[in-house]
Amino acid sequence: MISLFTRLLRVCAIIPLPASLLLLSLAPSPAKADGWNQFSVCITQLEKYQVSGNDAAIACSDALIPKELSQCVSMIGLATPIKGNDSLRACYQVRRPIDLGNCVADIYHQFPSLANVDPETNSNETALLTLLNSCRASLQPGFYSQCVIASARQVSDITPVKAMDTCLAAQDFPRDLFPAYTEE
Secondary structure, eight states: OHHHHHHHHHHHHHTHHHHHHHHHHSOOOHHHHHHTOHHHHHHHHHHHTTOOHHHHHHHHHHOSSHHHHHHHHHHHHHHSOOOHHHHHHHHHTSSOHHHHHHHHHHHHHHOGGGGSOBTTTTBSHHHHHHHHHHHHHOSOHHHHHHHHHHHHHHOTTOOHHHHHHHHHHOOSSOTTTOTTOOOO
């Protein structure tokens, strides 16, 4: 009985060996290899948002983390009608592109009227570019978007664009609240 059991163990140990060698010998397909290349992913995603291939290649090759750059452009492109080149420029200029994408998407999600045509300028790009540039200029885009959303919702006579300006201009120690504070 013991010899039968040892023979069975030997056979079971030998069968998986050829199967595993066969799997190791198969080369990965080129499509799968490109899927893991973050530069390829970056260029492909940027081209989906009308960024030229040359501009996409330059931006992705120069980015610290290419997938984050393209994810930022994708987040903005999916959430807003902002052009791909404009969002690429903003995402490229920040240290945390994902935070920028979240900031723009969060504010636009709450105030889709930012895309409406302005009767004075006959353009909707002014408010959208203000949104993009103010999130880019903020040091903490997550807090900034919360400030804009709360200000525009809670204060009756403030527009989202005015809330963006107000929240961006806020200081750590405003003189009106802390008049005794002096910078040295």
